Amino acid sequence: MSDNITASAQRPAWWRHGVIYQLYVRSFADANGDGIGDLNGIAARLDHIAGLGVDGVWLNPCYPSPNRDGGYDVADYTVIDERYGGMPAFEALRDAAHARGLKLLMDLVPNHCSSQHAWFRRAVAAGPGSDERARFIFRDGRGPGGSQPPNNWRSTFGGPAWTRLTAPDGEPEQWYLHSFDASQPDFNWANPQVADMFDEVLRTWFDRGVDGFRIDVAYAMVKHPDLPDLDDPAGDNPYLWNQPGVHEIFRRWRALADGYGRELALVGEVWLPPAEAADYIRPGELHQVFNFDLLQQSFDAREFRTSITDCVDALKHAEGVPAWTLNSHDVHRAVTRYGLTDPEPLNTADANALRTRARGAVDVQLGIKRARAALLLMLALPGAAYLYQGEELGLPEVQDLPDDARQDPIWERSGGTEHGRDGSRVPLPWRADAPNFGFTLATQNEADHATAPTTTPPWLPQPAWFADYCVDRQDADPESVLAFYRRALGERRHLDPDAPLVWLEIQREDAIAFRRGQYVCATVFDGPPIDAPAEWGQAVISSGTPGGTTTTTWYRADS
Incomplete structure (x- = not known):
């Protein structure tokens, strides 16, 4: 018993290795039949999340908002919007999450607010x-x-x-x-009243028991004081992002969080190369920073290895950890990105969109195979990992939403030339035979196939082919994507979170392999299966046929 107690006491803080499930609240589960997801819907489906084997959840903004930009136009940072159930629903969800051992993270939007604030x-x-x-x-x-x-x-x-x-x-x-939509005026962070207000926002939610914050566009709050013109207005804007003053904000917030005496986490959304992103998790700043560089790579062995190496090397002067992710509410789903066979031209000045929101013909089965392989590889990396709701179902991007249904402000501001991010935000499918595919919860026990009450259609339309991806069908299939996610997350719990990443030279340009502790992770991006040497041990989980083409396999040597 004493050895177990010692091992537990020495285990790193949860944020250094945890897996967090991102919840786009409007699209997860609708408890009251108004077509919009809410916190009571999440609470009702919380066992699905806990059953995956994750360590926590992150709620996209659910504060009062005109919802011009999916809730990222915040009108009041201190309460929950009544449309999502208000504060009683938040308290019930917090308690239900903590009862299941899940951490609860909120979304903080400090660069801008709603024009209705x-x-x-x-x-x-x-x-x-x-x-x-x-x-x-x-x-x-x-x-x-x-x-x-x-x-x-x-x-x-x-x-x-x-x-x-x-x-x-x-x-x-x-x-x-306004760095984004006209309904989202940017704060002036040179004004001390702004800093004081956000200190109070953090204290308010920490006092209510949340375990951390994901910080929206964390590298954008401070602008160049002279607001100079750009030589090329269509290019990147170095005066809008990554100004030195942002680090002072995060040192202030870190001290505030550390003062609570419990394991709280601040994770930054920072769309910068790994070396620059790592500056945000230097000692005394953020705990985690998203490594979006990996998400932006095509499914290619050299690109993946270079991106991972750059990130791991950049951490040498950092105290925090990377937060790896392959999906989010801002990019096309991995199945579509990796399965894209005939991309269409994309008219945008957003460099991130060019790499993450291309449209066109998709080989869905190829995309699923590659997404499974990429997921298992990502879970083997040192640091934390973030999943986005629906990726555990193998959902592709919904590219063919009717134009009049689109709600992303990108669609309007681009004059209809860029479709935006709605396709990754379509409400989830739960039951193939239920209205709204079970997104709207039934009033009786689902086991008796009760029909849902009269409901409003989901706020974004669900395509008919969602029936093939429903949770109830995948629950019954041991070879489903959902079953694979559960096995992968279960196996990850045996991985030593402190084990360093050591690359293994396998003399292949179409495959990569690395060791972490007793585990070897090998990914074949293309080409013949790997002939795994005996010292790698036995294959314990694979995204496809162990060692096969377009497959990630974990081997374990039990010595």
């Missing part, structure tokens, strides 16, 4: 030069009568990054900066 409404009313406007980035325009934006920056979602206000008398006046 009380602060911004006061800023608009107060007028130029006011203290209220100093909380945001307001500027006079250029040119005759200030008719031109203050600089030539472009919004990430398309169009100019500035919108001009109109005074009550109809006269145009100042412009405000």
Whole structure:
């Protein structure tokens, strides 16, 4: 018994190795029949998540919001929107998650708020030069009568990054900066009131028992103080991202989190190369940073090895860990990315979109095979891992949503030339024979095949082919993608979280292999099966035929 106690006490903090399940709240499960997912729906389906073998959940924003950008336009950071069940539903979900040993992370959006936030409404009313406007980035325009934006920056979602206000008398006046949609004014983080407000937001939710935050566009809050013009407005904007001042914010937040005396985690969304992203998890800053570089690679042995090596090498001066992921609410699902056979031209200035949201013809079975192999490889890497709801079902991207159903502001701001991210946000399929594929929960025990009450259709339409991916069908199939995810996450628990990654030279350009402790992870991206040497041990799990083409296999040497 004493050995077990010692081993438990020495196990690293959960955030250094945990697997977190991302919940796009609107699309997971609808408990009240209004067509929108909610926290009570999540609580009702929580055993599905716990049964995967993950360590926690992350809720996408569920605060009050006009929902112009999927909840990332926050109108009030301190409560849960009544559409999602309000604070009672949050408290019930928190307690249910903790009772199952699951950590609960919230989503923090500190770069911008909704134009309906009380602060911004006061800023608009107060007028130029006011203290209220100093909380945001307001500027006079250029040119005759200030008719031109203050600089030539472009919004990430398309169009100019500035919108001009109109005074009550109809006269145009100042412009405000928005890195994304016009409904999302950027905060001015040079104003100490902004920092103080977010300190209070963190304390509010930590006091309510949450275990951490995923921080939206964590590298964007601080802008170059001069707001200079870009030489190429269509290119990347170094004045908008990755300014040195963001690190002071994270040191402040880390000290705040550490003061609680329990294992809390701050994970940053940072779309930067591995070496730069690692700066965000230096001692005293964030605990985790997403390594999006791996997500952006094509299914290729050399690209995967280079990306992983770059990330692991970058960690040498860091205290935190990478958060690996292959899917999210912002990119096309891995099955589609890896199965894309005939990509269409994509008209966008967003470099990330070019790498992660290409459209076109897809070989779904090839995509599933590659996505399974990539998942098992990712789970073998040192650090934390994040899964996105529905990937455990092998869901492809829904590319053919009706244009009038699309809600992502990217679609509108691009003039309908970029389809955006709605296709990865379509509500999940649970039961093949149920209305809305079981996304809307039945009022009686599902075992008696009760029909759901009269319901509103889901907020995004589900395609008919979702029936093939439903949870109930996969539950009954030991060879399903869902069954594979459960086996993979179960085996990962035997992997020593402190074991370093050591590359093995196998003299293959179409395959890679590395050792971590007693395990060897080998992936064949293409070509013949690997002839595994005896010292690798026995194959314990494989994404396909052990050692076969387009397959990841874990071997374990029990010495």
